[in-house]
Amino acid sequence: MFKIGDYVAHYKEGVCQVVDIGKISLSCSDNEKEYYTLKPIYDKDGTVYTPVENKKNQIREVITKQEAETLIAQLGDIEQLTVTDEKKREGLYKEAMLKNQCREWIVIIKTSYERKMERLSRGKKVTHVDDRYLGIAEKFLCGELAVALEMSREEVKGYLSSQMKGA
Secondary structure (H helix, E strand, C coil): CCCCCCCEEECEEEEEEEEECCCCCCCCCCCCCCCEEEECCCCCCEEEEEEECCCCCCCCCCCEEEHHHHHHCHHCCCCCCCCCCCCHHHHHHHHHHHHHHHHHHHHHHHHHHHHHHHHHHHHCCCHHHHHHHHHHHHHHHHHHHHHCCCCCHHHHHHHHHHHHHHH
């Protein structure tokens, strides 16, 4: 169970802070259940409610600084997807996003970035699917690493870019 003030990773909203825990009175909620009230840290106007029971694993702890540093050190070892079928790859991207794990986001970033560079080098346009999931995965990964490493998202993005080039 999380407590007020904790940072959590929400599968659709990214990093959020727990601002309240208790019953809520919304028409779409079960008035008997307790909910976390979450404030997305990169969306000042957003609010998310998720059951404390969390059976669908919608939220999890944000990774620690040590876990973030270990993950970054392993960037070169994380394989990209080799699926050539567009529909299957999009399905794998969706599946990876729902897992709500930093390592999965890195797989998406590496795969979609390499595909983007390869297509551009051949004078082709970037596919909408690759571009979309690259943006989402970068947003989630950089947001979580920024909290774990106490940096801004922009600093994390630059740091990851330099690490990936060296990997």
